[in-house]
Amino acid sequence: MKQNLLTFADWTPSAMQNLLELAHTIKQTPAAYAKVLAGKSVAAVFEKPSLRTRVSFDIGINKLGGHMVYLDCQAGKLAGREDAKDMAANLSCWADAIVGRVNAHSTLEQFVSASRVPVINALCDMYHPCQALADYLTLYETFGKVDGLTMAYVGDGNNVTHSLLLVGALLGCHQIVVTPPGHTADATIVAKAKAIGQQTRAQISETTQVSDARGADVLYADTWLSMGDTTPLATIKEKFMPYQVNEALMAQTGARYVLHCQPAHRDLEITSTLIDSEQSLVMRQAENRMHGQNAILTHLLGA
Ligand code: CP
Ligand code: NVA
Numbered sequence: 001m002k003q004n005l006l007t008f009a010d011w012t013p014s015a016m017q018n019l020l021e022l023a024h025t026i027k028q029t030p031a032a033y034a035k036v037l038a039g040k041s042v043a044a045v046f047e048k049p050s051l052r053t054r055v056s057f058d059i060g061i062n063k064l065g066g067h068m069v070y071l072d073c074q075a076g077k078l079a080g081r082e083d084a085k086d087m088a089a090n091l092s093c094w095a096d097a098i099v100g101r102v103n104a105h106s107t108l109e110q111f112v113s114a115s116r117v118p119v120i121n122a123l124c125d126m127y128h129p130c131q132a133l134a135d136y137l138t139l140y141e142t143f144g145k146v147d148g149l150t151m152a153y154v155g156d157g158n159n160v161t162h163s164l165l166l167v168g169a170l171l172g173c174h175q176i177v178v179t180p181p182g183h184t185a186d187a188t189i190v191a192k193a194k195a196i197g198q199q200t201r202a203q204i205s206e207t208t209q210v211s212d213a214r215g216a217d218v219l220y221a222d223t224w225l226s227m228g229d230t231t232p233l234a235t236i237k238e239k240f241m242p243y244q245v246n247e248a249l250m251a252q253t254g255a256r257y258v259l260h261c262q263p264a265h266r267d268l269e270i271t272s273t274l275i276d277s278e279q280s281l282v283m284r285q286a287e288n289r290m291h292g293q294n295a296i297l298t299h300l301l302g303a
Helices: 013-028 052-063 084-094 103-114 129-143 161-171 187-200 235-243 247-251 282-301
Strands: 041-046 066-073 096-102 120-121 150-154 173-178 202-209 218-220 257-260
Touching: 013 129, 013 161, 013 282, 041 052, 041 084, 041 120, 052 066, 084 096, 084 103, 084 257, 096 103, 096 282, 103 120, 120 129, 120 282, 129 161, 129 257, 150 161, 161 173, 161 187, 187 202, 202 257, 218 247, 257 282
Parallel strands: 041 066, 041 096, 096 120, 150 173, 150 218, 173 202, 218 257
Antiparallel strands: none
16 A cells, blocks of 8 residues: 655654664665665655755665656746646656655645655655654664653744654654744644653653753754745844854753754854754764655665
C-alpha cells in the first residue's frame, strides 16, 4: 500500500526509532544503499525558496541511484496554472515519488489524494518533518541517544517547532517550548505530542519565560518570521529580542549545544558568534538533512 510522509504524527515510537537508526546506518555505509532508487525518479515541487532541502534531496537521491526533477513554482503559484490535484496526478504518471514544499498543508493533502505514488513533505506552513529527523539524528550522533535528552526550543511557535515536538515525543526527548506571548505552537499539535509522550515518557512543556529552559541539554533557534509571513521585522523585533539564543542564554540554561535549522539571521534569533562556536551543531544538522531524507526515501521506495 502507498505510504506518504506528511507529518510523522501517526507513526509509532518504534517505527520512528527504526527510521532514525536507518538514517544513521545509511550515513555510515552509503555504498550498501547506492542502488535503492535505481531506475526511479522523484518529482520535487517547490512553492517556496530552498537551499538545504532542494540540494540535499537532489544529491541524496543521486547517491541512492535515482534521479530528481525540480519544479520551480515560485514564478507562479502552484494552483495558478492548474489544480494541485491535477499536478500530482500527472506527476505520478512518471515519477516514483513526489516531494513537495508548499504554502499550505492542505496542498499536500490534495497531492496525496490524487497521487499514485508516495508524497513527502519538504516543509509546509505547519510541519517540517525532514528537518526534525535530521535534527534528532544530529543529537543521536552527538549524545549517543535521544531518549531522555531535553531540548528547549526558543522563539516563534512554527512548522519546525511542530515537527520537533512530534518527532521528539516519539523518540522520548523532553521538550520545553519557549515562545513570546501570542506566538505559541499549535495547541492540537502540542496535545498530540503530549499524548505520544505518555507512551515514551517524553515530557512536553510550554512557557513564555526563557528562564524555564534551565537544565536543557540543547537550545534550538529558528527564524522569527517564517517564509510567507509578511509581518515587518520592526514590529516584532522588540518582542522577540528577549528570546534571542545567545551565549548568555547558553550559560544561564547550562545547555551544551545549540541547533538552528537555517536559514539563520545572524544577531537576530541567534548570535553570529554562537553559530560559529564549538557549541554549534548547525552544519551537522544541514549535513544530516540528506541522510535523514535518504532513510525516508529508502523506507518508502526501497525494495
Ligand atoms: N532548513 C531548511 O529547510 O533550509 P532550506 O529552506 O534552505 O531548504
Ligand atoms: N520556519 C522556517 C523554517 C525554514 C527552514 C520557515 O518556514 O520559513
